[in-house]
Amino acid sequence: MTLVTYVPRALPLWTLASKSLPRIVVIWLGFVPTAVLAALLAPSLLLPEGGFSLGPDNLYLWAALPVFLLAWRFKSLFGCVILGMGLVALGRYLLG
Amino acid sequence: MQDTMDTTPEIPANPWLRGFKRATPIVLGYLPVAVAFGVLAQKNGISGTNAVLMSLIVFAGASQFIAVGLIASGAGPLAVIATTFMVNLRHLLMSAALTPHLKGWSKPLLSLFGFGITDESFALHTLAFTTREPDARESLAVNFTAYCSWVVGTWTGIAASGLIGDVRPMGLDYALPAMFIALLTAQLKDRVHVLTALAAGAFSVILLAAGLSQANVILATVVAASLGTGIVLWNSKRSS
Numbered sequence: 001m002t003l004v005t006y007v008p009r010a011l012p013l014w015t016l017a018s019k020s021l022p023r024i025v026v027i028w029l030g031f032v033p034t035a036v037l038a039a040l041l042a043p044s045l046l047l048p049e050g051g052f053s054l055g056p057d058n059l060y061l062w063a064a065l066p067v068f069l070l071a072w073r074f075k076s077l078f079g080c081v082i083l084g085m086g087l088v089a090l091g092r093y094l095l096g
Numbered sequence: 097m098q099d100t101m102d103t104t105p106e107i108p109a110n111p112w113l114r115g116f117k118r119a120t121p122i123v124l125g126y127l128p129v130a131v132a133f134g135v136l137a138q139k140n141g142i143s144g145t146n147a148v149l150m151s152l153i154v155f156a157g158a159s160q161f162i163a164v165g166l167i168a169s170g171a172g173p174l175a176v177i178a179t180t181f182m183v184n185l186r187h188l189l190m191s192a193a194l195t196p197h198l199k200g201w202s203k204p205l206l207s208l209f210g211f212g213i214t215d216e217s218f219a220l221h222t223l224a225f226t227t228r229e230p231d232a233r234e235s236l237a238v239n240f241t242a243y244c245s246w247v248v249g250t251w252t253g254i255a256a257s258g259l260i261g262d263v264r265p266m267g268l269d270y271a272l273p274a275m276f277i278a279l280l281t282a283q284l285k286d287r288v289h290v291l292t293a294l295a296a297g298a299f300s301v302i303l304l305a306a307g308l309s310q311a312n313v314i315l316a317t318v319v320a321a322s323l324g325t326g327i328v329l330w331n332s333k334r335s336s
Contacts, residue, residue, distance in 0.1 A: 084274025
């Protein structure tokens with residue numbers, strides 16, 4: 001498990017860090033953060049319990065909206081984490 | 097090592113302290129997840145030593161949970177290793193995306209840094225690397241802080257597996273999604289990036305709904321990043 005976890009993480013660092021890459025590769029890699037974060041995040045918001053849900057009980061999704069607004073306007077990472085946790089906790093408390 | 101252009105008083109001058117402080121959101125997210133992992137491992141008959149060892153030498157959230165499930169269901173070591181590889185292949189892309197910023201780092205430094213690349217540390221690093229030159233000590237401190245919280249959380253979960261019921265009433269399970277929202281938002285600097293994000297998110301969800309539960313992230317990333325690149329190249333060709 002260590003090996004198959006570590007090698008994908010370290011291999012590009014060993015092989016690519018000292019090289020200058022073609023422009024198209026650099027552009028492509030520049031999109032990777034955006035794409036990978038969205039690909040990780042979207043399922044956790046839209047399928048929080050494993051099933052697709054857009055209903056009012058999907059707290060993960062509804063809490064995401066104010067968190068997004070906060071992130072967009074104020075760029076506060078820590079503030080987003082606190083607001084998100086607070087909203088989900090509050091929602092669960094109110095919904096019982 | 098060059099000094100960064102941080103001049104705001106709240107940011108500690110010591111790079112180790114800076115990294116430690118920047119990792120706080122990750123710690124907040126990792127601790128409850130790691131505790132949950134420890135509890136789960138314990139309840140599935142994995143010894144405390146083995147569970148802590150797994151966190152110490154593997155340090156990969158999702159695949160550790162999956163491994164516990166697989167081991168509990170009687171899967172062999174090969175199945176566990178193959179699944180872990182699939183799940184962690186996405187870090188290959190993340191690591192590659194970080195490399196353009198890491199020129200001039202020594203091999204040992206890169207090897208150490210690579211161990212700590214997780215979804216969360218990657219997200220923090222990309223944000224930092226776009227605004228300033230990466231400081232090796234600060235970056236390693238971010239990884240190391242996250243790593244410590246993961247191991248300590250696992251140990252806590254094992255030690256307290258009988259006591260801890262649920263972290264859900266405190267909303268702690270939302271720490272990482274909230275952090276991802278903030279970090280993704282910071283990435284959306286123009287329309288092409290917004291489009292890439294929407295495509296990646298939609299494609300990831302569709303693949304997952306279609307039953308592709310491990311490869312969805314990596315496939316969606318490759319397709320969406322290619323889409324973004326295509327648009328950039330097409331635009332530059334049109335305007336030249």
